[in-house]
Amino acid sequence: MSTAEQLAFSISTERRGIHVLLWDDQEDLVRALLALFASLTDVATHALAVSNDEKDLLALRQLVETRIRSSEDESDWEEDLESPRNQLWILFLQQASSKAVGPWLNGWRRPISDPPGALLVIRHADFGPFQRNAPD
Numbered sequence: 001m002s003t004a005e006q007l008a009f010s011i012s013t014e015r016r017g018i019h020v021l022l023w024d025d026q027e028d029l030v031r032a033l034l035a036l037f038a039s040l041t042d043v044a045t046h047a048l049a050v051s052n053d054e055k056d057l058l059a060l061r062q063l064v065e066t067r068i069r070s071s072e073d074e075s076d077w078e079e080d081l082e083s084p085r086n087q088l089w090i091l092f093l094q095q096a097s098s099k100a101v102g103p104w105l106n107g108w109r110r111p112i113s114d115p116p117g118a119l120l121v122i123r124h125a126d127f128g129p130f131q132r133n134a135p136d
Contacts, residue, residue: 004032007119008039011088016115022124029121043116046087050101051094057104063089067111089118098126102133 004021011019021036023029037045048063050056066085089112093101105112112118122130 004035005039008036011040011117011119012043015117016113017117018109018113019117019119020127021119021121022127023121024124033121040088044082044087045090046084047090047092049092049094051097052100057100060091060101060104064108064111067114086116088116090121091118092121093123093126093130095123095126098122098130098133102130105134 007019007021021029021032023032046063048056048059050060063084066083
């Protein structure tokens with residue numbers, strides 16, 4: 001559990017960046033997420049499960065676009081704390097989705113890492129292929 005608590009401390013302190021939670025056993029993942037959420041008392045979150053499905057990739061694209069500023073929404077950018085753009089994104093990358101999701105994430109590092117950041121939850125066995133498909 002100390003790893004989950006350290007991750008929560010890092011997320012709470014930095015308030016930006018891309019963090020990764022690797023998992024092997026589903027029960028360990030559940031325990032780590034419970035410890036993480038218990039430690040993240042002052043951080044609003046927005047979770048999204050992402051697979052190879054086109055609708056999931058579209059939902060991910062729409063989420064990323066919420067952090068891309070345009071001149072017309074500049075005035076209310078900081079005000080809407082309920083907006084996903086002002087929440088820590090927890091992106092659950094489903095098994096074997098790295099070939100579709102990895103290349104799409106490539107090049108979007110800035111909006112994904114913008115405050116308050118993002119947490120990628122990836123099965124340990126899929127992390128190598130994910131890194132090869134999203135080297136950015």
